[in-house]
Amino acid sequence: MTKLYTFVCALALAFLTSCQFSENIYINPEGAGTMEFSFDATELMKIAGENTSQSNERAIDSTFSFKEIFEAQSDSIAKLPEPERAALEEMKDFMVRMVVNPETNEMKFNLITEFNDANELQDMFSKMKKLQGLSGQNVQQNPMNNISNDNYTKLSYQYDGKIFNRKVEITDKELHQKMVDSLSETMAFYGSSSYKLNYHFPKPVKSVSNSKALFSDDKKTVTVEYDFADYLLNPEALNLEVILED
Numbered sequence: 664m665t666k667l668y669t670f671v672c673a674l675a676l677a678f679l680t681s682c683q684f685s686e687n688i689y690i691n692p693e694g695a696g697t698m699e700f701s702f703d704a705t706e707l708m709k710i711a712g713e714n715t716s717q718s719n720e721r722a723i724d725s726t727f728s729f730k731e732i733f734e735a736q737s738d739s740i741a742k743l744p745e746p747e748r749a750a751l752e753e754m755k756d757f758m759v760r761m762v763v764n765p766e767t768n769e770m771k772f773n774l775i776t777e778f779n780d781a782n783e784l785q786d787m788f789s790k791m792k793k794l795q796g797l798s799g800q801n802v803q804q805n806p807m808n809n810i811s812n813d814n815y816t817k818l819s820y821q822y823d824g825k826i827f828n829r830k831v832e833i834t835d836k837e838l839h840q841k842m843v844d845s846l847s848e849t850m851a852f853y854g855s856s857s858y859k860l861n862y863h864f865p866k867p868v869k870s871v872s873n874s875k876a877l878f879s880d881d882k883k884t885v886t887v888e889y890d891f892a893d894y895l896l897n898p899e900a901l902n903l904e905v906i907l908e909d
Contacts, residue, residue, distance in 0.1 A: 682702050682703060682704045682706065682856055682891075683702065683703040683706075683856060683857050683859070684700075684701070684702045684703075684856070684857070684858045684859065684891065685699075685700070685701040685702070685703075685858075685859045685860075685861055686698075686699075686700055686787075686858075686859070686860050686861070687699040687700070687701060687861040687862075687863075688781075688784070688861070688862045688863065689863045690781050690822065690827075690862075690863065690864055690865060691865055692865040692866075694779075694780055694781055694822065694824060695777070695778060695779045695780065695781075696777070696778060696781065697775060697776070697777050697778070698775070698776055698777075698778060698784055698787065699773055699774065699775045699776075700773070700774045700775075700787045701771070701772065701773045701774075702771070702772055703770070703771050704770040704771070704772070705768055705769055705770050705771070706855065721765075722763065722764045722765065722766065723761050723762065723763040723764075724761070724762050724764075725759075725760075725761050726758060726759065726760045726761075727758065727759055728757070728758045728759075729751065729754040729755050729756075729757050729758075729759075730755050730756070732751075733751070733755060750790075753790050754790055756776050756777070757774055757775065757776045757790075758774075758775045758776070759772065759773070759774055759775070760772070760773040760775065774787060781820060781821075781822035781827070782820065782821055782822060784820040815833060815834055815835035815836075815838040815839045815842070816831055816832065816833050816834060816839065816898055817831070817832045817834055818830070818831050819832075824907075825906065825907055825909075826904060826905065826906050826907070827862065827864070827904070827905040827907070828903070828904050828905075829860070829862075829901065829902060829903050830902050831898045831899050831901065831902055832899070833898070833899060843895075843896055846895060846896075856890070856891035856892065857888055857889065857890060857891055858888070858889050858890075858891045858894045858901070859886065859887070859888040859889075860885070860886065860887045860888075860901060860903075861884065861885075861886050862884065862885045862886075862905065863883060863884045864883050864884070864885070864905070864907055865883070866883065866907045866908055867881065867882035867883055867907065867908045868882050868883065868885055868905055868906070868907055868908070869906045869907060869908045870905075870906045871885055871887075871903055871904070871905050871906075872902075872903050872904040872905075873887050873901070873902070873903040875887050875888065875889065876903065882908075885903075885905055887901060887903065889901055
């Protein structure tokens, strides 16, 4: 499971360093579409500097699905502890695109899944947090937990063909504040990181509730970008309601 291990380790490291994160949703006229979570860890590669460029590591440009891994490694996966098997099982409908080039310091990853109904958009963050556990990294202090955590936040999406909603609700403010306090010493790592929403709709957008929203020329794409550190402190900042034209 070399490809999977490479992806999981990179995923764990990405959320502990300066990276650019994007949440991309493409909705077609029938309401189905694609959701893609992307992170650009090129800055991490640049920090590694000459140690990376002079290493014997090969460039990677690979696309694979978790379903393929299940089929090819079924015997090995069957021997994993139940929590690890369950984490992999939840990813069965996802595909991964990895691009890692030591010579150019490029490191980019896309996690992609399709949906039949935008109301069934999966919470990628919950699934990725479970997946990170396979790398042996301590995810308890991982800032990713502040984006969406089953214990104190809830991320949901709704779409009826006219109105699209993205909503993060802090369900336990006291527990959330404890996590915020625990991150005070590590916030400096995320000073140059950003979190961006890129939502593509089948019709032009009439209005967006978030004041930071930008539109494409055809008004079918909405982009909202936020400092990652600020988003960790206030995950509700990227809540938005998008109303499409008739």
